[in-house]
Amino acid sequence: MNKKEEIEELNKTLEIIFNKNIAYLQNNHPILFKRLVKFEETNPNNYAIDFENNRFELVYKNEKTYNCDPFYDASCRVEALKKNDATISLINIEKQKELLHTNYELEANNIINEYINSIQKNKKDNEKPKSKKFIFIGTLLGVHLNDINKLVQANSYLIIEPSFEIFKLSMFLTDYTELALTSKLFFAIEEENLEEKINSFLKYKSEFNHFIRFEIASTKEVLLLEKISSLLIQEGSSLYPYSEYLLSLERGFDYFSNDFNFLQTNTSNPLLENLPILYLGAGPSLSKNEAFIKENQDKFLIVAIGATLKKLQTLNIIPQIIISTDSGGDNAVIKQFEVDKKMYENSIIISSIKTQKEIVELLPKESLYLVNDSFELFVNSGVNTGSTVGDVGYKLLAKLGAKEIYLLGFDASIDSKTGATHDESYYQTKHEINDFNIEKDDEVSSSKYLTKVKGNFKDEVHTTLLYKHLIKGFEQVNEEYQLNSFNLSNGAFIKGSKPFNEKIEKENITYNKDNFLEKLNNLKKEKLNSLDIKNIKFERKVLKQLKQNKDINKLFDKYPNSICLSLIKRFLDLINPYENYLEHYKKNLKLKDKYLKLLISKLEDIYEKTLV
Numbered sequence: 001m002n003k004k005e006e007i008e009e010l011n012k013t014l015e016i017i018f019n020k021n022i023a024y025l026q027n028n029h030p031i032l033f034k035r036l037v038k039f040e041e042t043n044p045n046n047y048a049i050d051f052e053n054n055r056f057e058l059v060y061k062n063e064k065t066y067n068c069d070p071f072y073d074a075s076c077r078v079e080a081l082k083k084n085d086a087t088i089s090l091i092n093i094e095k096q097k098e099l100l101h102t103n104y105e106l107e108a109n110n111i112i113n114e115y116i117n118s119i120q121k122n123k124k125d126n127e128k129p130k131s132k133k134f135i136f137i138g139t140l141l142g143v144h145l146n147d148i149n150k151l152v153q154a155n156s157y158l159i160i161e162p163s164f165e166i167f168k169l170s171m172f173l174t175d176y177t178e179l180a181l182t183s184k185l186f187f188a189i190e191e192e193n194l195e196e197k198i199n200s201f202l203k204y205k206s207e208f209n210h211f212i213r214f215e216i217a218s219t220k221e222v223l224l225l226e227k228i229s230s231l232l233i234q235e236g237s238s239l240y241p242y243s244e245y246l247l248s249l250e251r252g253f254d255y256f257s258n259d260f261n262f263l264q265t266n267t268s269n270p271l272l273e274n275l276p277i278l279y280l281g282a283g284p285s286l287s288k289n290e291a292f293i294k295e296n297q298d299k300f301l302i303v304a305i306g307a308t309l310k311k312l313q314t315l316n317i318i319p320q321i322i323i324s325t326d327s328g329g330d331n332a333v334i335k336q337f338e339v340d341k342k343m344y345e346n347s348i349i350i351s352s353i354k355t356q357k358e359i360v361e362l363l364p365k366e367s368l369y370l371v372n373d374s375f376e377l378f379v380n381s382g383v384n385t386g387s388t389v390g391d392v393g394y395k396l397l398a399k400l401g402a403k404e405i406y407l408l409g410f411d412a413s414i415d416s417k418t419g420a421t422h423d424e425s426y427y428q429t430k431h432e433i434n435d436f437n438i439e440k441d442d443e444v445s446s447s448k449y450l451t452k453v454k455g456n457f458k459d460e461v462h463t464t465l466l467y468k469h470l471i472k473g474f475e476q477v478n479e480e481y482q483l484n485s486f487n488l489s490n491g492a493f494i495k496g497s498k499p500f501n502e503k504i505e506k507e508n509i510t511y512n513k514d515n516f517l518e519k520l521n522n523l524k525k526e527k528l529n530s531l532d533i534k535n536i537k538f539e540r541k542v543l544k545q546l547k548q549n550k551d552i553n554k555l556f557d558k559y560p561n562s563i564c565l566s567l568i569k570r571f572l573d574l575i576n577p578y579e580n581y582l583e584h585y586k587k588n589l590k591l592k593d594k595y596l597k598l599l600i601s602k603l604e605d606i607y608e609k610t611l612v
Helices: 003-028 030-042 070-083 108-122 143-152 164-173 176-182 194-203 219-235 242-257 290-299 306-315 329-336 357-362 389-399 465-481 513-521 530-547 552-558 563-583 591-608
Strands: 047-052 055-060 063-066 087-089 133-137 156-161 184-189 211-216 277-280 301-305 321-324 348-352 368-371 404-408 450-454 460-464 484-487 497-499
Touching: 003 030, 003 164, 003 176, 030 164, 030 184, 047 164, 055 070, 055 164, 070 143, 070 211, 108 242, 108 563, 108 591, 133 143, 133 219, 143 156, 143 176, 143 211, 156 164, 156 194, 176 184, 184 194, 194 219, 211 219, 242 563, 242 591, 277 290, 277 389, 290 306, 301 306, 301 389, 306 321, 306 329, 321 389, 329 357, 348 513, 389 404, 389 465, 450 465, 460 465, 530 552, 530 563, 530 591, 552 563, 563 591
Parallel strands: 133 156, 133 211, 156 184, 277 301, 277 404, 301 321, 321 348, 348 368, 404 484, 484 497
Antiparallel strands: 047 055, 055 063, 087 211, 450 460
């Protein structure tokens, strides 16, 4: 066979692989297939595959960008993976603080600590269970994907490639159907909604979300790796353990049955549309702007989160509205209200249905309004999701019709001089200003490791992965509600909120609390309707089937809208990675069965006590 015939034969082989991949995408990933067809219509031709010196090379506008034999490179990558087990850890294996509710037998952290104790007793230095999930960050020509699969044998792969054109070229050299024979594939190709793809990847076989291995195609993808690690933490189960939802359910029904004000937030209402609002958080910028707050307090409706009350007391400034959406774990929220009663007794207080009883009983019942948090206790009563009280409260203000909001104390960053996360009047978490290196520090923490983001008044500031989630929460509200928003904090930049450090040119506002309360009371839920009663009876039916030892997975499929099953699913998502971890040591604590029975019994008790 001469050279020309060899090239023709090679081209035929590449075409066979490509067409095989096309058929696979069309049958198994139709959305990606349609995007590929649409992409081919643009025909950018920035990249190409060259075959020189008996090797393939990736070329960008006639310049070699991947100047290496991909088959030799693949073998080198496999050898490197054998020596370097680069992973992102989505579980903590260091003992957790016994919070949020130390006397609560179904507190997530207490259960997790039982697993951690066993792990620490059995694990050896630097030993990790085999990872079953793998992320390819960048494909290049993709030859290494199949070789790495032979080594790691993962049950699922997330394949991320920022360039559609490079991915298309990889389809000539990479047999993706071979990967799909033994593993489930998730593709994120030039993907804008990376969060959704990562969430789908995590939900699939969540019991293997303990360690997730990864491989970076080139140094160009290092920044993308940081973004991915942040999203993995944000979309993981540990940020909002199931016990918080359980408390919302238990306390919500209890408060409603005892005639507390329950505020429905499923629709927007124009209650605050004509009032400029100064929304105060407990970040380091709060103390640094005391003079501004005192000078301009009469020009705004002041809305404050509970953590700012001690600082406002020193300024003798009483907020018209207080927002407190935390559950009260570790008595942190009680401490927020350890101020003179005048600081809250004449204010309107909006609080979560999961707020602990001691706080609810402390506050004036007639001006306390409880709201759902991350799920609807009653039909069409609204949800209020977020990472902290800051972005949850921000969305609540938008739903109540606020149009002009000035943000102060929502730094979402670390003070560059002191390393502080909060105002000095609140609790302090101090950080060393030291960037997180994802390639070296593989056990990711949502609150410990620091990264850089754009600053509001500075070029950049340090922040945590959790605060990045908070920033995103504010930005989503800005985008959804088109607010006239101004950011006064010397912290992180928030897209949609204009950096503001100018003099306020406003007249004093006129605010009538009685008038506002009258409008707010129109949004109250007074009694259960027929759909609420139907849903409560439905949940009792589901619980009865659970107690009859019906297959839980079949029930998940049969009743996708069940609140009880969603709580159980969150419990399993949290617990299963630890269960799987311990299987590596041939340990079976039987904790899952024990606590699953307790959880079902608790849910049954809650629904039996309701007013139906």
